[in-house]
Amino acid sequence: xxxxxxxxxxxxxxxxxxxxxxxxxxxxxxxxxxxxxxxxxxxxxxxxxxxxxxxxxxxxxxxxxxxxxxxxxxxxxxxxxxxxxxxxxxxxxxxxxxxxxxxxxxxxxxxxxxxxxxxxxxxxxxxxxxxxxxxxxxxxxxxxxxxxxxxxxxxxxxxxxxxxxxxxxxxxxxxxxxxxxxxxxxxxxxxxxxxxxxxxxxxxxxxxxxxxxxxxxxxxxxxxxxxxxxxxxxxxxxxxxxxxxxxxxxxxxxxxxxxxxxxxxxxxxxxxxxxxxxxxxxxxxxxxxxxxxxxxxxxxxxxxxxxxxxxxxxxxxxxxxxxxxxxxxxxxxxxxxxxxxxxxxxxxxxxxxxxxxxxxxxxxxxxxxxxxxxxxxxxxxxxxxxxxxxxxxxxxxxxxxxxxxxxxxx
Numbered sequence: 001x002x003x004x005x006x007x008x009x010x011x012x013x014x015x016x017x018x019x020x021x022x023x024x025x026x027x028x029x030x031x032x033x034x035x036x037x038x039x040x041x042x043x044x045x046x047x048x049x050x051x052x053x054x055x056x057x058x059x060x061x062x063x064x065x066x067x068x069x070x071x072x073x074x075x076x077x078x079x080x081x082x083x084x085x086x087x088x089x090x091x092x093x094x095x096x097x098x099x100x101x102x103x104x105x106x107x108x109x110x111x112x113x114x115x116x117x118x119x120x121x122x123x124x125x126x127x128x129x130x131x132x133x134x135x136x137x138x139x140x141x142x143x144x145x146x147x148x149x150x151x152x153x154x155x156x157x158x159x160x161x162x163x164x165x166x167x168x169x170x171x172x173x174x175x176x177x178x179x180x181x182x183x184x185x186x187x188x189x190x191x192x193x194x195x196x197x198x199x200x201x202x203x204x205x206x207x208x209x210x211x212x213x214x215x216x217x218x219x220x221x222x223x224x225x226x227x228x229x230x231x232x233x234x235x236x237x238x239x240x241x242x243x244x245x246x247x248x249x250x251x252x253x254x255x256x257x258x259x260x261x262x263x264x265x266x267x268x269x270x271x272x273x274x275x276x277x278x279x280x281x282x283x284x285x286x287x288x289x290x291x292x293x294x295x296x297x298x299x300x301x302x303x304x305x306x307x308x309x310x311x312x313x314x315x316x317x318x319x320x321x322x323x324x325x326x327x328x329x330x331x332x333x334x335x336x337x338x339x340x341x342x343x344x345x346x347x348x349x350x351x352x353x354x355x356x357x358x359x360x361x362x363x364x365x366x367x368x369x370x371x372x373x374x375x376x377x378x379x380x381x382x383x384x385x386x387x388x389x390x391x392x393x394x395x396x397x398x399x400x401x402x403x404x405x406x407x408x409x410x
Contacts, residue, residue, distance in 0.1 A: 005117040008251040009305045016307065020254055021051050023279050028059075031284040034084035036077055037070055038286065053265070056254070061263045061275065061289045064233070068097050084284055091137040091232060099137060099232045103282030110137075110235030111252045112145025112228070118241045118248070119204040119226035121175045123150030128168055128200075130178020130186075131207065133157045137232050138207065142177045151175075158182060165189050168197060175202035180210040180218075180225070187221055198222055206230055209313060229313065233285060234276050238310045243302045246309035253278050255308060256287070257296055260317040260405055261331030263287065264338065268296040271403035273317035274310070293317050293403040314403065321350045321408040323357050323387055332384045333361075333405040339380050342366050342373075345399045348381075348389070351409040360390045364399055 004010060011019075029047035031038035041060060049055055062082075070080025078086070079098055087100030088109075102109040121127060127146055131138035133155055146153045154171060156164045156178070165186055176183050183203055190197045203218065203225040210227050218225040228239040229247055237255065238247035249255050254277040257266045266272040274290045293314040300306050319330040333348050343363050352358040361381050374391050381389040 004304070005114045009114075009248075009307065011306055013300075013306050016251075020279075021053075024056060024254060024277065025051050027277070027279050027281075027284050028286065030281060031084065031286055034281075035284060036081035037074075038082070038284065040081075042286075053254075053256070056277065056287065057256070057258075057263060057265050059263075059287050061258075061287050062285060063289045064095075064097060064291070067233075068095050071098055079283075082285070083282065085282055087282060089137075089140070091140070092135045093232055100283050101137065101140065102235070102278075102280040104280065106148065108144050108148035109280070109282070110141040110144060110230065111250055112141050112230065112236050113148040114145075114250060115226075115228035115230070115236055115239035116142075116145050116149050116151070116177065116204055118239050119175070119228075120202045120224065120242075121146075121149065121151055121177075121204065124152075125174040126152045126154065126171060127175045127177050128154045128156050128164070128171075128173040130156050130158065130164070130176060130182040141230065141232075141235065142204075146177070153177075161185055161189060165193075165195070168200070169195055172199045174199060175204070176200060176223070177204045179207045180205045180214055181208055183218070183223070183225075184214070187218075187223070191221075202226075204228055227312075229310065231290065233283070234278050234288060234290075235280070237274070237276055237290075241301060241303040241305060245301055246297045246311055248301055248303075248305045249308045249310065251307065252280070255296075255310070257294065258289075259334045259337065260293070260319060260403055261329060261334035262338065263289075264334070266295075268298050269401070271295045271311075271314055271401050273403070289317075291316055291318050295401070295403075317403065319404065319406040321348075321406050323350055323359060323385075328359075328385050328387065328406060330405040335384055336361070336377070336381050340373075340377055342368070343377075345401075347399055347405060347407055348385075349392075349407045349409060357410070358390070359385070359387050360392050362392045362394055362399060364396050365393050366396070369393065 028050045074080045089101040091099050129142050133139035206228045226240040229237045236250045238249045256275040257272040260273045274292045274294050278285045294310045297309040347362045349360045378391045
């Protein structure tokens, strides 16, 4: 059995990038022609010119709020005009927000089989699926990946833990795919009842954080657990491998890390918002801002896969604070940085008490910072936030690399 799902995973990075950029051009043209929403959003874009990551970064971001607003305002258009063609199934997430099962030439429209394979799940095995099959697509996503892999599934869903445990005892699955919390509950119930689940050896976990301590807890009980990062909108984004060094980016998406509150790409290592362009023809989301924070790890994975790697989920990028009756957003701090490119990092810190707020823009010292520069920076911050903002200069390297642009200390 191959360690890799297919030859795409070990491609020379330059060959992968060339293939992705060719697919990107085609996807932009397809979205313009087939999606009413993108026909409007990208009306002045020459698809042939979107042939690099630099060119991709010139396109506007699409956010969940944009999808929800379009679905509410343009009910005559399927999924607010973002779908290209007629979806096979439509699911619902809280909001409500509706997501399609993307049309696909293959049996795995969300591309989950790659993550299942990396977790050690193989054809012929039985996998207990602990994701919801009701309204949301998580259960269907795993089901499609397992079928493409040639593995069988038991659709456990969520809840009914006594019945689910009984099914595991009767059917003896080799693996589990679902949330880490449900897996822990099932293992604890089995232990409390003196039941043997030693045949359960692998797990693909998603939907919740699985910290190292919990992964070690699973390992102590004989279950080797791996994580994957996927969403209902995009399908698989990245997945864990045996190297345990970050999450390898899926072959069917283009991932950027941008400064929170903006669409400006950040270099490898810098924490920012995860932005994904999917190459799925049925739901061609372009520069979809996930709202999640992460960073690109430098270099390739020791496991042999050559694609980019994400550090993992590092928090949420949706940052704001209400000061003196007005909201301040991360985008305003990002705009300060854009207007003053000399700065590497900045953070707006709100402290004090109600009605006596203090707002300080913390920056790291750089060469050539005369008082006139600091005065101009202070004025820019005041113009953008409409608040009285002080500037505090910190030693270089003082601000943590965590993607946080607004810190509310009140």
